[in-house]
Amino acid sequence: MSLKMAVLGLLDVEPGSGYALLQRFRNSLGFFWQTTHQQLYKELHALHAEGLVECEEVAQDSKPDKKVYTITARGGEELDRLLAGAAGPAKIRDPLLVKLFAGQRLTPEQLRAELETHQKEHEQTLATYRLLQQSLAVLPPKRRARYRHPELTLRLGIRFEEAWLAWCEEVKAEL
Amino acid sequence: MSLKMAVLGLLDVEPGSGYALLQRFRNSLGFFWQTTHQQLYKELHALHAEGLVECEEVAQDSKPDKKVYTITARGGEELDRLLAGAAGPAKIRDPLLVKLFAGQRLTPEQLRAELETHQKEHEQTLATYRLLQQSLAVLPPKRRARYRHPELTLRLGIRFEEAWLAWCEEVKAEL
DNA sequence: CCAGCCATGTAAATCGTTACATGATTGC
């Protein structure tokens, strides 16, 4: 259900093609809900079949044709209905922690190496988030208001990455 | 693959029935990798078919029979092989953030109510983690050493919950 | 008597990932 909510939510802000939606997805929702282009296109087909979105084919020159999707009135109602329901609990799935858990069998060096790798990735992610946050901060107030909610989610992303990094340091120090 | 690693990892520490494993799972790995009894039983069957675990039926009085699984030498090798591979990136899936993201359509009151609910759940989770941490801390050194790695994962869980709570407060203040 | 724990499973449905598939355009 969350994917449906996500797609309707994105289209509610602004219409767009599957491709464009995927990009917006990755730069916002993607931090706490992942998807692939295959899933997105499938979902758009399903939403279209349900009459929750409209689809208009747009020819472009020097680029492939695209299908621009727009949310319908019924789509808006469906979104409201979905939003009215309680949001389920969050789920974290971290293979690194599974590995660490079962990692009595690993040498401290192996663990340390793995931690370093993940730490670097989290540093990168954090940098990305902060950049995004800054680019939102310098927006003129009116445009910025439209990104108010996404901005709030971004802050949790930042807190998470900070937590991860601090933890990496702590664990490395103990190995 | 992570489920396989998790189950072999649990059996590597101590043999047990599917039911017992599920309980241990929920109180440790469950924080960053979820599963159901259906999935666990299926995985145990698969591991058994592969010869990675042994299975002994144990009759009990005043309780149903159970099947106690033990990791085999080949299972140990397979676990090592799995541990040698790089761990993939973590994935967070939080329906609340999807909702918040699409939540321009919601009133601040609705959002606040939802946040309060989640905040309470995170407080509870944090309390559970801290309790677990304490119960590990008072263990005699030898027994405690066996839980060293799980204890490290628990610390990340605590950091996450703290991050979540701080974020809830921050967002509530802004609504 | 009812709820909850112990203990195991099957089946169906949904969701998510990976692989395969195409093809023009732009920038290095």
Added chain:
DNA sequence: GCAATCATGTAACGATTTACATGGCTGG
């Protein structure tokens, strides 16, 4: 020339969730 971007899809597989199914024992 090669890689990346734009743009869309199908198919197979694997993972996960939800529903169905059973049944004795324990404690309030």
